[in-house]
Amino acid sequence: MPAWFNPLLLLVALLAVPVGLLAPERAARWVWTASALLAAAVLLAEILVRLLRREVGVDLIALLAILAALAVDEALVAAIIALMLAGGRLLESWTEQRAERELHRLVDRAPRQAWRYRDDALEQIPVEQVAPGDTLLVRLGEVVPVDGEVLLGEAVLDESALTGEALPVRRHAGETVRSGVVNAGAPFDLRASRPAQQSTYAGIVAMVEAARGSRAPFVRLADRYALALIPLTLGLAGLAWWLSGDVLRALAVLVVATPCPLILAAPVAIIAGISRSARRGVLIKDGATLEALALARRFFFDKTGTLTAGNVTLDAVESAGRLPPARLLALGAALAQASPHLVSRALVRAAAEQGLSLVTPRAVHEVPGAGLSGQVDGHHIAFGSFDYVAQGAVVSPGIETLRRRMAYELAAGSFIAVDGQIEGVALFSDRLRLETPYTLRALRRAGVERMVMLTGDQREAAEVIGRAAGVDEVCAGLTPLQKVEAVAQGRHQGHTAMVGDGINDAPALAAADVGIALAAGGGTASSEAASVVLLVDRLDRIPEILLIARRSRRIAVQSVTVGMGLSLLAMLFAALGMLPPLAGALLQEGIDVLVILNALRALRGGRRIAATALDSEQVERLRQGHAALAPLLIRVHRLAQRLTSLPAAQAGRELRELLGDLQEQLLPHEREDEDALFPRLANHLAGEDPLAALSHTHREIFRLGHQLERMGADLEDPPSAEALADIQRLLVQLDTVLDLHFADEDELYHHLDRR
Template identity: 45%
Template sequence: MSRLFAAVRRYPLVAATIVLGVVGIGLALAGFADSLAWLFGGFGLFVAAISAVGMVKQLRHGSFGVDLLAITAIVATVLVGEYVATILIVLMLTGGAALEDFAVNRAKRELDALLNRAPQIAHRLRSADDLADVEDLPATAVQPGDLLLVRPAEIVPVDGVLESASAAFDESSLTGESLPVERNKGEGILSGSINGQAAATIRATATAANSQYQQIVALVEEASASKAPVVRLADRYAVPFTAVALSLAALAWILTGEPVRFAEVLVVATPCPLLISAPIAFMGGMSRAARNGIIVKGGGVLEALSRARTIVFDKTGTLTHGTPAIARVLPAAGFDADEVLALAASAEQYSSHVLAASVIAEARSRGLELLATATASEVPAHGVVARLDGREVTVGKLSFVAETAPAAVAAPLDGGELAIYVAVDGSFAGSIVASDQLRGNARQTIDALGELGIRNTVMLTGDARPTAEHIAALVGITNVQADCLPVDKVEGVRAITERPVIMVGDGVNDAPVLAVADVGIAMGARGATAASESADVVILIDDLSRTARAVAIGQDTIRIALQSIWIGIALSLVLMVFAAFGLIPATIGALLQELVDLATILNALRAIGGRRDAALAAGSVPVHREPATALAR
């Protein structure tokens, strides 16, 4: 009963229409059929007036109100005395809006699930040795460094690192991975993960506002609030559709001399499919994307994905894993390997480049002491200069280091390796060689995009051309632009003529080019990075194949949205022709139009794509290892 009252409060016009319909039937059976003119006709004109006000508001915002046909049909049926048809059109108009609301909520359930599961409470441990000595506090009050207890089946409140020896977490809401993920001590844990069957302790590394889950929630809220261009396209279909319907209705009236024909044609021309099908399809597409670990910032992005003709890849962290390993250290005369590595790692402490972490990790693994400095500066995409223990240390590309150390020479490299160079007080100190693993499914992803119609593939990278061409050959990319600075990448994307263009990247230096691309895709669950903020699509799971999945979802969504629109238009046109010849009475026509609405809604709900995702998962490409490749600064 409470659900019934909630539905009445949510949809008062639908409830009023049903009540009046039942009362009208009772009056007709009691011999008071004349009262239907006042009851149905008056209520119909009241609803028409409300709809007209809404239509005017739409027109003020530049959107043609497709309710015009419904309003005209209500007025026409009242004027010709078809009051039962009037109440049925009112039911169709108000019920269609209610059905749209219900269907959209059904399609949004994966998005809403993220919002409703936001962690609220954290358990802070007062003592690491006593798991019973805890205090509950709001998740928003947790500070980095706090030791937290996560009980079985609880949601991790903030990002942290695991302090327990091991634990299993359900990360399906974050990454799409359906199986529990095993984590060991020291590994990162994402907020929003669900703990397994044993209590675990984590050390907070971020506040709730800066944690992964809250970033996802922010992206979801932005995505769900947008309106897609194809919805506006559906609005534009209403202009010719309205003109055709009114012309056909007027022609039927003129040729037969029967004004009832005008009303009968308009009854079956009510354009509810245009109002309903496209928004439902787009919400279904965004819901499907979220279920696959892909946050799409608006329906317009899905449309651009569906029409894309070119895809551009960054290399480091995108085609490769972005976690380089130090292969060897090559000291110059007068220096030893540990000294070169220690100085480079000390300077790289002040660099934001991903390669810096690998140099530092290698130095620490060898037990080398890192020096601190009060003066350090980084030249993006080139290197870093730091003063360490009275010496000026320069680390970076060969061309950058050679400016201060002309004696610097290129290191001998195998295919796909990269060297960073070190100079001390203007003297060449040596080089450090690193390599990065190519993603096992990179080649298969490029092939899958080709099958989806995106055959123009480009790589933009800061690597030297030999390294870039080596990687491109492995994955099947033929168009390579190497030695790119961030501004070169931006100009490279702008110069592409086969559009729309998708840009896939993951680093902070990719943010500008992601912003200028028609669709920017940020790879990996990295939280509030500049890349994810600039991107139109954020892939939460670190899986390159989700790029092709995003394109497939966009294409499926647009196809279903337009298909639903045309199904509604085609069925309505057929019914209008029959009604013009007097074969469909107004009351029957109103009932048939309800079936048209139902058909378009059911078709649009296919955009949620459960069966399609199951088929894609069944045909997914297994990940395998490829030869090592290089990482560009």
């Protein structure tokens, strides 16, 4: 059908109902009948096409309903059915066109031109003309047009679109560069290794298209019921006619079998769910997506920009001892004003938030991807990577201690040198979104069985984020294709949802049963491939829309089941001659009103959970679990107090035993509490997220336990006094957190025990 036909069909059906109500009786019947016959003709044509493909759906029931209504002179009913069908067709057509248009936007992002060297001159050519071996110039801010390798020097690249890594990376001469990344530093020369059609970005576009095409279509709820209703209706009508010899009985069966609970109630509930989601800033592109979301039990998450904020944030400025952190921040931020680098901007922003006055730097020299130096307030300041800052600078023992701590904590930072001596380091991170832990807890509380983080980052850094977020599994170092494979494997185990925000997530979003894109910053490749788009920058909308989808689908199934059950009962009365066609039509309209009113409940929220008591035996088991860990907690406390006062050999021996028991006893217990116990307990407590504080201390226990494990693995025999001092500091922190956490849990268990 041409694009203009569906709006025209809806306009005709929309005008027919009020025009008929205002017209004389005979004219009204003609108007309503004409509208219904037009819809019936369109349905008949489409049904014939579907039958040729061996497909059957609710459209066949709708056609029977229209013809049956006209046969019993219920032209208004037929016209209303035609109106509903016309509206549904237009909505379905609009969503399909939107999906195609958004997919084309992904293609439009690809570079169109490239700068090629030819006879010592530059020429701008279409990217399709680039051949392997050509030397190209990639300027600042440009998207790399084809795959290739750096020729001279180094390239500073923003690879977040492909890997999800927030910080720029450096590629040296001879290293491979993939198309689709952005040059974040000085211009560099690239030797093309592949034509544009075979490069990385073109492959991502192809994967999106292939994934969308290979994904099995989600069968509509109404169509599944129709497969059972069609033969039942026709069989019962034929049997009634054959046994009684009265064609009116068969006609009455068809009238009361009018599938308005399918045609109206199910779509009303589904559309109500879509409407509620839209009010929360979430676009669900069609009803089939909402149904699929309601069934999702396995969630996959991208890391950078999805579970994390996706930008660089200053955590702290650590001093080696000579200058206070505030002074280091002021000097470093003053110099950083001259650089557009993400890290520099984060440092300047942090200084402004602390109200520091920054002077203007002079004689600034920047090495892209390494650091910058210059004069600030009469001092020579250098700021950047350790290798850059350490050139010709004095490295104090305090700086080596800071570097060792950074290695244990997997922290990223830029060092600050003042007048030829490294004085400290600015620590940066891509922090978890504030709502990430709550989101995952809410999903687990809602019954999500497994949550997996997919990322292109290195495993150690990814594990830290994964533990803090609360996912069940971390898959690190993945390419876009490997993300697709991980999602595809998950689909074999149940319905899946993938959440992401970058170009690298687009293929996985398209391959999942439901792709959920974060697109608050504008249109991205992820929103083009996804079927659910978050228009607000809030990850905690996901458990909201999951519950909305489940409730909407539950109400839709309930409406269909009750409505069709009443219709089946009416069909039996009609087959026995106890319900004439006219009375049957009126009864069916009453059933329709009932199920539609029930379906409209999906526009409202469900009831909130009130606090309830736990069984006393359950509480006692929880207390026994705490009691079993009490000796271990005492050991943590004692060793935290006296570790550095023990002989080195004894301290090392006791420390290794304690760290082993922490990994074997404490951390598995806390992980079991977070993943299994807390979702159950939350159902007995009032409030939106009653265990948020306890989950926060869980994350701190996991972080400290992981850091102690890493430090213990590097412990010498006998350990040095410096290493023992670092570990003691962490043990004191762990002891404090454990004391608070277990006290809070004991209080909670007492509250839930209402004996």
